[in-house]
Amino acid sequence: MTVSHLPTNQDLDPGRLREAFGVFPSGVVAVAAEVDGELVGLAASSFTSVSLEPALVSFSVANSSKTWPTLRRSGHLGVTILADHHDDVCRQLAGPVASRFDGLAVTTTDDGATLLDEGLARFDCTIYREVEAGDHTIVLLELHAVEHETTSSPLVFHRSGFGRLAG
Numbered sequence: 001m002t003v004s005h006l007p008t009n010q011d012l013d014p015g016r017l018r019e020a021f022g023v024f025p026s027g028v029v030a031v032a033a034e035v036d037g038e039l040v041g042l043a044a045s046s047f048t049s050v051s052l053e054p055a056l057v058s059f060s061v062a063n064s065s066k067t068w069p070t071l072r073r074s075g076h077l078g079v080t081i082l083a084d085h086h087d088d089v090c091r092q093l094a095g096p097v098a099s100r101f102d103g104l105a106v107t108t109t110d111d112g113a114t115l116l117d118e119g120l121a122r123f124d125c126t127i128y129r130e131v132e133a134g135d136h137t138i139v140l141l142e143l144h145a146v147e148h149e150t151t152s153s154p155l156v157f158h159r160s161g162f163g164r165l166a167g
């Protein structure tokens, strides 16, 4: 068997890395809360399930995020898994802060977690731990309540574009 090696001394510039990372498909979530009477949140494709006991999920947030310092102050955070028709909603949640929630049907819990009514799954979370990881922070979230539906398909983010599951 021939073993081929990856070329060494490559320039791992951000553009090249972004393209390589983008080969891996992912879902997209909305992380949101009501803080000081305002809805704050962002779209994140770095969501991952982590642990069953305790119930943990994670996402990574860029250290350049202007929203995260406010969002993390909320007692509870809402995480909603976006459905396949949410491509525009996703762009909106990643766009100008002032209009991120315009026209969106959301519900905010008494603890401040904001969830999208049309999501595929909804998680009510608190921050369990934040782990510095280069230019991002890995945010581990502990789940306090979950609900999900099985009838719709998720939004898929792949190679910088949106897609749907085939079939």
Ligand SMILES: Cc1cc2nc3c(=O)[nH]c(=O)nc-3n(C[C@H](O)[C@H](O)[C@H](O)COP(=O)(O)O)c2cc1C
Residues within 6 Å of the ligand: 028, 042, 043, 044, 045, 046, 047, 059, 060, 061, 062, 064, 065, 066, 067, 068, 090, 091, 093, 094, 095, 097, 157
């Ligand atoms: C499909 C998609 C996935 C994204 N995933 C992440 C992510 O995992 N982590 C992150 O920090 N930002 C992610 N973003 C960018 C944020 O949604 C948002 O645009 C960014 O945080 C800048 O806004 P802010 O400064 O208000 O935080 C993603 C954007 C899009 C469109």
